[in-house]
Amino acid sequence: xxxxxxxxxxxxxxxxxxxxxxxGVVHFQHILGWCHQAWEESLEGYGLAAxxxxxxxRQDDPTIALPIVHCEAVFQAPLQLGDVIDIVLEPxxxxxxxxxxxxxxxxxxxxxxxxxxRHVAIHATSRSRCQLPSELExxxxxxxxxxxxxx
Amino acid sequence: xxxxxxxxxxxxxxxxxxxxxxxGVVHFQHILGWCHQAWEESLEGYGLAAxxxxxxxRQDDPTIALPIVHCEAVFQAPLQLGDVIDIVLEPxxxxxxxxxxxxxxxxxxxxxxxxxxRHVAIHATSRSRCQLPSELExxxxxxxxxxxxxx
Amino acid sequence: xxxxxxxxxxxxxxxxxxxxxxxGVVHFQHILGWCHQAWEESLEGYGLAAxxxxxxxRQDDPTIALPIVHCEAVFQAPLQLGDVIDIVLEPxxxxxxxxxxxxxxxxxxxxxxxxxxRHVAIHATSRSRCQLPSELExxxxxxxxxxxxxx
Amino acid sequence: xxxxxxxxxxxxxxxxxxxxxxxGVVHFQHILGWCHQAWEESLEGYGLAAxxxxxxxRQDDPTIALPIVHCEAVFQAPLQLGDVIDIVLEPxxxxxxxxxxxxxxxxxxxxxxxxxxRHVAIHATSRSRCQLPSELExxxxxxxxxxxxxx
Numbered sequence: 352x353x354x355x356x357x358x359x360x361x362x363x364x365x366x367x368x369x370x371x372x373x374x375g376v377v378h379f380q381h382i383l384g385w386c387h388q389a390w391e392e393s394l395e396g397y398g399l400a401a402x403x404x405x406x407x408x409r410q411d412d413p414t415i416a417l418p419i420v421h422c423e424a425v426f427q428a429p430l431q432l433g434d435v436i437d438i439v440l441e442p443x444x445x446x447x448x449x450x451x452x453x454x455x456x457x458x459x460x461x462x463x464x465x466x467x468x469r470h471v472a473i474h475a476t477s478r479s480r481c482q483l484p485s486e487l488e489x490x491x492x493x494x495x496x497x498x499x500x501x502x
Numbered sequence: 503x504x505x506x507x508x509x510x511x512x513x514x515x516x517x518x519x520x521x522x523x524x525x526g527v528v529h530f531q532h533i534l535g536w537c538h539q540a541w542e543e544s545l546e547g548y549g550l551a552a553x554x555x556x557x558x559x560r561q562d563d564p565t566i567a568l569p570i571v572h573c574e575a576v577f578q579a580p581l582q583l584g585d586v587i588d589i590v591l592e593p594x595x596x597x598x599x600x601x602x603x604x605x606x607x608x609x610x611x612x613x614x615x616x617x618x619x620r621h622v623a624i625h626a627t628s629r630s631r632c633q634l635p636s637e638l639e640x641x642x643x644x645x646x647x648x649x650x651x652x653x
Numbered sequence: 654x655x656x657x658x659x660x661x662x663x664x665x666x667x668x669x670x671x672x673x674x675x676x677g678v679v680h681f682q683h684i685l686g687w688c689h690q691a692w693e694e695s696l697e698g699y700g701l702a703a704x705x706x707x708x709x710x711r712q713d714d715p716t717i718a719l720p721i722v723h724c725e726a727v728f729q730a731p732l733q734l735g736d737v738i739d740i741v742l743e744p745x746x747x748x749x750x751x752x753x754x755x756x757x758x759x760x761x762x763x764x765x766x767x768x769x770x771r772h773v774a775i776h777a778t779s780r781s782r783c784q785l786p787s788e789l790e791x792x793x794x795x796x797x798x799x800x801x802x803x804x
Numbered sequence: 805x806x807x808x809x810x811x812x813x814x815x816x817x818x819x820x821x822x823x824x825x826x827x828g829v830v831h832f833q834h835i836l837g838w839c840h841q842a843w844e845e846s847l848e849g850y851g852l853a854a855x856x857x858x859x860x861x862r863q864d865d866p867t868i869a870l871p872i873v874h875c876e877a878v879f880q881a882p883l884q885l886g887d888v889i890d891i892v893l894e895p896x897x898x899x900x901x902x903x904x905x906x907x908x909x910x911x912x913x914x915x916x917x918x919x920x921x922r923h924v925a926i927h928a929t930s931r932s933r934c935q936l937p938s939e940l941e942x943x944x945x946x947x948x949x950x951x952x953x954x955x
Binding site: 372373374375379380383387405407412416418419420422423425426427429468475 | 825826827828829832833836837840858859860865869871872873874875876877878879880882921928931
Binding site: 365367368369371375376384387388391392395400401402405406407408409412431432433434 | 516518519520522526527535538539542543546551552553556557558559560563582583584585
């Protein structure tokens with residue numbers, strides 16, 4: 352029996368004109384951007400302020416940074432202007448200082464793309480590896496509850 | 503007495519990490535992108551499918567294109583990651599083949615930026631000037647009803 | 654008699670696939686990005702390291718920031734993938750804490766677009782207005798020598 | 805004995821301000837864009853006009869499209885504004901209708917990132933798989949000559 356996907360892991364997005372290129376479909380690179388933006392939106396949906404996790408907000412910058420060390424995407428069908436895409440996130444802890452978030456993009460019942468961003472936690476100034484921030488740990492735990500086949 | 507702003511001209515947007523640059527605030531160029539995206543969202547909110555106005559959708563491309571001939575923006579205060587921005591659009595017809603859309607960006611009561619995109623209508627293949635598409639005319643008319651000081 | 658344009662104000666750029674949109678031409682927003690990038694390249698061509706003027710380099714961030722307060726662009730002809738664009742910059746000091754840089758984009762003899770970015774100098778931490786950094790002053794002075802009709 | 809890398813597979817790029825984010829380093833997504841732009845530059849360096857391979861040029865659009873079906877990147881060290889990056893491309897044919905291009909990004913002697921884009925050839929209108937365009941085949945063959953460990 353599959354557990355229900357928490358609400359903060361289910362998002363929607365509409366393809367905009369600036370997402371397209373001269374081939375008349377979504378330019379591949381934007382899908383990677385959507386992955387990051389969907390993750391930001393998910394953190395907010397769960398209740399974490401953006402400034403808790405990312406630098407550049409009106410709060411002090413967090414002491415732990417979460418740079419991406421690996422990203423990947425698969426493009427299964429062309430996306431067109433005006434398409435409304437359902438996004439489902441599948442976060443997974445890799446170890447104490449590393450996690451990844453897979454994003455599945457669906458148009459109706461068809462999966463059209465998926466992407467995955469892997470992050471590590473580092474001290475923002477020394478850039479040495481450290482444990483994931485506790486707020487992110489909470490989001491990860493709440494998000495993974497009941498996941499049977501996390502990837 | 504000021505008329506009520508129609509619902510499809512009032513939008514919201516949250517600043518994302520990819521909107522920022524190394525100065526720790528929103529990179530100027532993204533505000534221009536927001537203007538276009540807000541306009542697309544407004545057309546949808548009014549009831550026009552994106553493919554009626556823009557190429558690249560699952561419909562046939564429209565026969566009239568609406569290239570931007572002028573754009574402008576003013577930046578009044580820095581925007582930060584996580585800020586939730588209220589956007590109000592003020593469209594205005596310039597002549598039979600030309601219109602512009604001004605976007606005001608507000609953070610609470612403070613205006614933080616405004617941008618303006620001016621479009622002309624051309625036949626997509628011959629690129630000769632023509633009248634605005636009738637669907638866009640309807641959106642313009644409905645949007646300008648009751649505007650007293652359009653700019 | 655017109656003075657020669659200094660070499661660091663003359664640049665070239667080729668239109669890339671990611672610059673295009675589903676209308677098959679360059680998306681308007683990228684032209685604004687080109688203006689900033691051309692300015693960065695011009696500073697380098699004159700002999701200023703990027704980190705002297707912008708945050709985010711391997712040097713300490715400069716104490717003076719130069720946010721854009723206004724930008725504007727005119728689009729006179731469509732730009733296509735593969736086009737090689739000549740760019741000529743026309744910097745102008747506005748006052749002790751403000752300057753702007755106009756970029757003219759030409760395809761052969763035809764001007765296809767122009768853009769203009771206006772910057773003010775502020776202390777990076779207090780964000781209060783201040784004089785332009787002396788390195789930028791030098792670039793401005795060297796660039797404006799002999800300009801008869803600066804705009 | 806390793807063969808010499810052909811000149812059109814060796815490129816340079818400087819990190820611009822718009823490549824950075826509020827963490828003060830290059831935003832991950834731009835590296836994927838660099839991979840595509842480096843590939844475009846390589847085709848030109850070999851002698852192929854952009855319009856032979858990509859839609860959106862002043863020529864007729866090619867009848868064969870080359871959408872990306874998979875992309876991947878590894879980020880090994882932060883990139884900063886002003887960094888001059890050496891890029892080496894390693895193209896590889898996968899089968900008659902599929903190829904990929906790996907890009908290695910080096911700062912001096914240190915590899916700081918690598919990315920890989922995998923493309924398939926399809927008829928632009930029917931979107932059915934087909935053989936790679938002959939011009940691209942020539943670039944692939946010339947690029948792979950003498951490669952001993954292609955990946």
